[in-house]
Amino acid sequence: MNFFSERALSVVPYTAGEQPKDRRYIKLNTNENPYPPTPKLRELFSAFDPSALKYYPAPASDALRREIALCEGTETENVFCGNGSDEVLYLAFAAFFDRNRSACFADITYSFYEVFAKIHGVPYVTVPLDHDFRIDPEKLRAAQCAGYLIANPNAPTGVGIPLAEMEAFTASVPDKLVVADEAYMDFYGQSCVPLVRKYKNLLVVKTFSKSYSLAGIRCGYAIGDAALIDGLFRMKDCMNSYPVDSFCEAVCSVALQDREYHAETVRLVVSERERLRGSLLDLGFTVPESKANFLFAGKAKKSGGEIYRALKEEGVLVRYWDRPILRDFCRITVGTPEENRILIEKLKKILS
Amino acid sequence: MNFFSERALSVVPYTAGEQPKDRRYIKLNTNENPYPPTPKLRELFSAFDPSALKYYPAPASDALRREIALCEGTETENVFCGNGSDEVLYLAFAAFFDRNRSACFADITYSFYEVFAKIHGVPYVTVPLDHDFRIDPEKLRAAQCAGYLIANPNAPTGVGIPLAEMEAFTASVPDKLVVADEAYMDFYGQSCVPLVRKYKNLLVVKTFSKSYSLAGIRCGYAIGDAALIDGLFRMKDCMNSYPVDSFCEAVCSVALQDREYHAETVRLVVSERERLRGSLLDLGFTVPESKANFLFAGKAKKSGGEIYRALKEEGVLVRYWDRPILRDFCRITVGTPEENRILIEKLKKILS
Numbered sequence: 282m283n284f285f286s287e288r289a290l291s292v293v294p295y296t297a298g299e300q301p302k303d304r305r306y307i308k309l310n311t312n313e314n315p316y317p318p319t320p321k322l323r324e325l326f327s328a329f330d331p332s333a334l335k336y337y338p339a340p341a342s343d344a345l346r347r348e349i350a351l352c353e354g355t356e357t358e359n360v361f362c363g364n365g366s367d368e369v370l371y372l373a374f375a376a377f378f379d380r381n382r383s384a385c386f387a388d389i390t391y392s393f394y395e396v397f398a399k400i401h402g403v404p405y406v407t408v409p410l411d412h413d414f415r416i417d418p419e420k421l422r423a424a425q426c427a428g429y430l431i432a433n434p435n436a437p438t439g440v441g442i443p444l445a446e447m448e449a450f451t452a453s454v455p456d457k458l459v460v461a462d463e464a465y466m467d468f469y470g471q472s473c474v475p476l477v478r479k480y481k482n483l484l485v486v487k488t489f490s491k492s493y494s495l496a497g498i499r500c501g502y503a504i505g506d507a508a509l510i511d512g513l514f515r516m517k518d519c520m521n522s523y524p525v526d527s528f529c530e531a532v533c534s535v536a537l538q539d540r541e542y543h544a545e546t547v548r549l550v551v552s553e554r555e556r557l558r559g560s561l562l563d564l565g566f567t568v569p570e571s572k573a574n575f576l577f578a579g580k581a582k583k584s585g586g587e588i589y590r591a592l593k594e595e596g597v598l599v600r601y602w603d604r605p606i607l608r609d610f611c612r613i614t615v616g617t618p619e620e621n622r623i624l625i626e627k628l629k630k631i632l633s
Numbered sequence: 634m635n636f637f638s639e640r641a642l643s644v645v646p647y648t649a650g651e652q653p654k655d656r657r658y659i660k661l662n663t664n665e666n667p668y669p670p671t672p673k674l675r676e677l678f679s680a681f682d683p684s685a686l687k688y689y690p691a692p693a694s695d696a697l698r699r700e701i702a703l704c705e706g707t708e709t710e711n712v713f714c715g716n717g718s719d720e721v722l723y724l725a726f727a728a729f730f731d732r733n734r735s736a737c738f739a740d741i742t743y744s745f746y747e748v749f750a751k752i753h754g755v756p757y758v759t760v761p762l763d764h765d766f767r768i769d770p771e772k773l774r775a776a777q778c779a780g781y782l783i784a785n786p787n788a789p790t791g792v793g794i795p796l797a798e799m800e801a802f803t804a805s806v807p808d809k810l811v812v813a814d815e816a817y818m819d820f821y822g823q824s825c826v827p828l829v830r831k832y833k834n835l836l837v838v839k840t841f842s843k844s845y846s847l848a849g850i851r852c853g854y855a856i857g858d859a860a861l862i863d864g865l866f867r868m869k870d871c872m873n874s875y876p877v878d879s880f881c882e883a884v885c886s887v888a889l890q891d892r893e894y895h896a897e898t899v900r901l902v903v904s905e906r907e908r909l910r911g912s913l914l915d916l917g918f919t920v921p922e923s924k925a926n927f928l929f930a931g932k933a934k935k936s937g938g939e940i941y942r943a944l945k946e947e948g949v950l951v952r953y954w955d956r957p958i959l960r961d962f963c964r965i966t967v968g969t970p971e972e973n974r975i976l977i978e979k980l981k982k983i984l985s
């Protein structure tokens with residue numbers, strides 16, 4: 282007997298990067314931050330009373346939303362929190378797109394968008410990147426759709442869209458929703474959050490997984506006009522009343538408050554990114570200028586698949602997709618200086 | 634401009650019980666456990682290295698699934714973990730029901746089922762409880778549907794279905810899926826989990842929120858045939874690759890291992906439930922025999938709404954629904970002996 286729904290039979294789920302259990306790899310495949318989260322968390326772990334876990338969390342994560350609002354310069358009513366930014370994006374597809382409200386995104390971008398669209402029965406059009414891997418707003422504007430998903434910086438290319446360009450685009454499509462997926466934005470510094478007050482059609486999605494080094498605690502958020510935030514809450518309340526657990530809420534609040542540590546971690550990753558890009562260019566790789574915490578490197582003497590497999594054998598994990606254009610490249614997360622040094626050493630060996 | 638999808642415009646979301654922020658109420662409204670989780674958690678909080686949070690969790694929560702399998706007497710491949718049992722139920726609706734695979738559940742049961750069905754476009758039939766609030770398997774069997782949702786013990790009545798009755802029913806509908814929602818089962822001790830090996834059409838859903846006193850950490854799980862578990866994974870991977878965070882996984886593992894504490898907490902709640910039921914009957918309430926950690930009490934001198942409001946004024950929160958049949962009752966979570974003493978004292982005052 283098969284008990285599967287149409288949906289379960291037809292979907293092609295998203296495949297996340299490998300998460301090896303032994304941890305003996307140098308792990309440059311899932312864009313985790315090489316630096317730990319703020320050391321202030323140690324105090325929270327010591328002070329937190331586990332007895333408090335007998336209660337359900339605050340269903341709207343109000344305390345964390347207030348902290349985020351404070352940090353992002355918005356009001357609490359402009360913030361929505363979810364169990365990772367993937368969940369927030371999933372809910373955004375449910376809230377703002379349907380069979381008559383189609384979506385538009387780049388042909389090379391975060392591959393979860395396609396999965397979200399399919400699972401929600403949302404038709405979508407993809408727009409090709411231009412020759413230097415940039416998203417061209419003119420081409421997006423021409424698409425027939427109810428809204429856009431724009432990863433900025435884009436994944437897996439790392440290429441960014443300057444704030445002025447995002448504003449011009451958002452202003453030019455007032456009747457369409459613009460979802461700016463800013464998972465990696467802290468490594469770029471051109472966030473659209475300040476535009477949210479001005480543009481009712483703009484929803485910015487961010488995460489604690491990358492710049493805050495908290496991929497393991499699962500928290501993401503959206504910033505937008507109160508009406509958009511209300512749409513996300515409506516969908517959340519059809520799925521899970523309490524998506525963000527009480528301890529996660531406390532962890533993210535502590536991380537948000539340590540602005541200095543956050544800024545320093547971001548600075549270290551960005552400076553190491555630039556150094557690593559230089560080394561990869563020296564080895565003959567094509568590497569688009571990245572504004573994220575990873576580099577998209579390819580077209581050296583070997584294919585993406587060959588590089589990926591050879592590095593894995595050498596104990597270094599990077600991300601590889603066997604798809605047109607992508608298969609010429611690997612996506613390499615920026616590691617610590619020592620991890621990057623080993624990566625380059627292994628690549629020299631592989632290419633020689 | 635309205636950017637809402639059809640879905641967002643039409644849904645009536647589930648409303649969870651109040652979660653007052655001040656905590657000055659005696660909170661008997663959301664079926665939380667009055668006792669704290671295992672004191673062993675204190676050691677975990679001290680020993681856990683926050684640096685580990687920079688990594689994504691294991692996407693399938695393998696370590697926790699192994700612990701659950703061990704505890705439930707199944708294999709790891711028979712276990713699925715999610716961000717609370719509500720999320721697991723949401724995914725079950727997505728995986729096993731669709732417009733051509735309708736669902737069936739009792740007319741008075743966990744009200745989230747209706748919300749899940751609607752959000753997934755699943756037609757559903759409801760079957761009335763019989764006169765003493767029991768779910769009658771004969772009436773369920775007669776329903777035209779692809780599967781059943783059976784809360785056992787049922788919410789908000791607390792009435793349970795004995796294991797033998799559940800087995801006879803499951804065996805009689807081999808082509809239909811039976812989802813046994815056992816959120817409160819540990820307070821009853823008639824779990825269907827041992828039947829999973831024998832019946833490919835049975836999915837049991839459980840939670841850490843109630844008997845483990847971990848509502849705040851958000852974790853639920855399903856036990857079923859590997860094919861059903863695969864269906865849940867397919868849906869999870871269309872929504873969120875990492876629904877269970879790394880720390881939550883560790884917390885639930887520790888809670889599972891402390892069998893003695895769990896048994897003792899359950900014993901305390903059950904004994905207090907029986908004592909409290911006696912007091913409510915003495916006050917003239919109609920109280921169906923409960924197998925859960927709450928009591929469904931009504932038809933005393935005042936309506937459910939009057940009792941609810943009067944208790945709230947007195948600083949005691951209980952759950953009330955302004956709907957046919959339900960409006961005659963309140964659902965009262967079993968508290969600590971002291972909380973229950975105060976409840977009875979306040980009820981005496983209100984009814985006098």
